[in-house]
Amino acid sequence: MRKFYTLLSREVSSYFYSPIAYIVLVFFLFVSGADFYFQISFMNQRPVQYSVQEAFFNSVFFWFAFVLIFPLITMRLFAEEFKLGTIEPLMTAPVRDWQVVLAKFFGAVFFYLVLWVPTILYFLIFQYITGQTAAGSSGAYWGSYLMLLLLGMFYVSVGCFASVLTRNQIIAAVISFCAITMHFFSGLITFILTEVSSTTRQLLGYFSALEQMGTLSRGEIDTRPIVLYLSLTIVMLGLTYQAFQSRKWRL
Amino acid sequence: MIKVENLTKKYAGQTAIRDLNFEVGQGEIMGFLGPNGAGKTTTMRILASFMPPTSGRASIAGFDIFEQSLQARAHLGYMPENVPLYNDMRVTEYLNYRAALKSIPHRRMSERVGDVKELCGLREVENKLIRALSKGFRQRVGLADALLHEPDLLILDEPTIGLDPNQIRQVRELIKNLGKQHTILLSTHILPEVEMTCSRVIIINKGRIEACDTPENLLGRIRTAGGVTLEARVGTDDAVAELKGITGVRDVSEADDNDWKILSLRVESGADVRPEVFRLARDRRWEVRELTARRATLEDVFVEITHSDEG
Numbered sequence: 001m002r003k004f005y006t007l008l009s010r011e012v013s014s015y016f017y018s019p020i021a022y023i024v025l026v027f028f029l030f031v032s033g034a035d036f037y038f039q040i041s042f043m044n045q046r047p048v049q050y051s052v053q054e055a056f057f058n059s060v061f062f063w064f065a066f067v068l069i070f071p072l073i074t075m076r077l078f079a080e081e082f083k084l085g086t087i088e089p090l091m092t093a094p095v096r097d098w099q100v101v102l103a104k105f106f107g108a109v110f111f112y113l114v115l116w117v118p119t120i121l122y123f124l125i126f127q128y129i130t131g132q133t134a135a136g137s138s139g140a141y142w143g144s145y146l147m148l149l150l151l152g153m154f155y156v157s158v159g160c161f162a163s164v165l166t167r168n169q170i171i172a173a174v175i176s177f178c179a180i181t182m183h184f185f186s187g188l189i190t191f192i193l194t195e196v197s198s199t200t201r202q203l204l205g206y207f208s209a210l211e212q213m214g215t216l217s218r219g220e221i222d223t224r225p226i227v228l229y230l231s232l233t234i235v236m237l238g239l240t241y242q243a244f245q246s247r248k249w250r251l
Numbered sequence: 252m253i254k255v256e257n258l259t260k261k262y263a264g265q266t267a268i269r270d271l272n273f274e275v276g277q278g279e280i281m282g283f284l285g286p287n288g289a290g291k292t293t294t295m296r297i298l299a300s301f302m303p304p305t306s307g308r309a310s311i312a313g314f315d316i317f318e319q320s321l322q323a324r325a326h327l328g329y330m331p332e333n334v335p336l337y338n339d340m341r342v343t344e345y346l347n348y349r350a351a352l353k354s355i356p357h358r359r360m361s362e363r364v365g366d367v368k369e370l371c372g373l374r375e376v377e378n379k380l381i382r383a384l385s386k387g388f389r390q391r392v393g394l395a396d397a398l399l400h401e402p403d404l405l406i407l408d409e410p411t412i413g414l415d416p417n418q419i420r421q422v423r424e425l426i427k428n429l430g431k432q433h434t435i436l437l438s439t440h441i442l443p444e445v446e447m448t449c450s451r452v453i454i455i456n457k458g459r460i461e462a463c464d465t466p467e468n469l470l471g472r473i474r475t476a477g478g479v480t481l482e483a484r485v486g487t488d489d490a491v492a493e494l495k496g497i498t499g500v501r502d503v504s505e506a507d508d509n510d511w512k513i514l515s516l517r518v519e520s521g522a523d524v525r526p527e528v529f530r531l532a533r534d535r536r537w538e539v540r541e542l543t544a545r546r547a548t549l550e551d552v553f554v555e556i557t558h559s560d561e562g
Contacts, residue, residue, distance in 0.1 A: 017340075086335040088296070095352055248303050
């Protein structure tokens with residue numbers, strides 16, 4: 001456990017040693033801040049059926065920023081170690097492969113969560129200034145942040161897998177970006193293909209992050225996305241572990 | 252300490268090492284010599300359990316490197332070629348991180364890290380970023396890392412590559428001292444270094460072991476076991492023929508340097524023909540400016556063994 005903790009703290013601190021962390025932080029702060037601002041000014045113009053919090057988590061701005069950050073925070077995880085050769089001292093120390101994979105995964109998830117901390121402040125400030133709550137219920141906060149955690153874990157695990165496949169960070173970023181956008185926009189097909197049968201629409205709807213976010217951000221905690229994303233994350237981490245171990249295969 | 256049996260490694264159809272067999276005993280300093288691409292790094296990486304062999308077995312301190320990899324790694328300090336390090340960490344920070352990975356207990360950590368910094372002369376750079384270190388210091392950080400957990404065995408891949416002569420001398424001294432408590436397997440290109448530090452030498456070429464012996468025995472074994480160089484003005488004498496007449500001389504080659512002749516004598520191993528050569532020169536009234544015995548070096552052994560199939 002101590003080894004895992006050592007690896008994890010190295011992963012987390014390495015984010016803050018590199019300029020990428022600060023670029024991502026600033027970019028994300030800017031986009032999420034702009035998103036919050038525009039949503040509120042839009043709501044000021046006419047009466048709407050949803051809360052500030054729902055609007056914030058379901059806007060285009062928000063998702064645009066969302067899919068972009070994963071390639072940025074995961075591309076270097078393994079690729080950089082392969083490139084610099086630091087994988088050699090790492091893997092010849094008495095550590096297990098799965099400890100390294102999990103440390104890298106949770107390190108990235110931790111950094112991802114740090115990105116979200118300021119958004120909690122938005123709602124607190126809103127409440128402080130207007131004297132009104134930003135959400136319909138406290139469950140809506142829990143639901144939204146739970147969805148962000150679940151989807152974030154899945155996308156980080158996709159990024160881990162992309163990074164373990166190559167020693168080139170750019171290639172890792174492109175692979176994970178393509179995979180993540182493909183998954184993400186598969187949910188949009190339901191909006192485009194209005195003609196398709198209802199079963200297809202329903203099936204795609206199960207995988208649609210947008211629809212799931214819609215549900216959870218209203219405060220309806222549905223267990224289906226929880227099971228879906230946790231199991232997808234485990235599958236992706238399993239693949240990452242296998243790919244990472246492949247150098248040990250006796251071919 | 253190390254036991255290697257029929258170790259073979261193939262990469263994509265190419266054989267990097269073929270049927271290696273050797274043992275390194277407790278307390279030995281084993282030198283690993285070979286031209287580039289001979290399979291030195293591959294062998295060391297396998298021993299450090301960075302990658303598995305295609306076939307064959309190897310064990311470190313009695314632990315199979317594949318089946319009991321974690322225990323084997325715990326007994327091993329490995330310094331990879333070119334010493335890859337995290338550039339964004341500071342020296343002490345890096346060593347603390349490595350110490351924790353190697354399960355050094357908390358209460359002993361600062362003591363061990365302090366010890367290796369002292370031993371490797373890292374005190375003056377302990378708070379520097381690794382990216383700012385010179386090649387020599389990076390090398391020492393790698394060595395300090397390998398020593399942290401007081402391993403029984405050190406595997407050092409080219410520990411002196413890229414260092415200046417002073418640094419090489421320091422590292423050589425360090426290795427000699429370490430050899431008193433540790434078993435060491437080191438690879439290098441610098442042959443005098445092996446002669447000075449190693450108790451045994453393996454010469455590897457094209458993935459096979461060509462020789463494995465003490466430096467002295469290797470020197471005794473080779474055909475060009477040394478020689479004598481004579482530089483003299485010999486006038487019109489046929490110096491080559493006359494020198495060949497001396498017992499113990501196998502062959503003579505000559506070269507001209509203005510009106511001086513540079514005569515290189517190859518002699519049988521163990522024979523010292525210098526007094527005979529001097530007597531001959533005195534009798535023929537040759538004017539001599541140099542008479543030296545050239546001791547065979549491992550370089551000769553190395554060249555002879557690794558080139559034997561080309562020449």
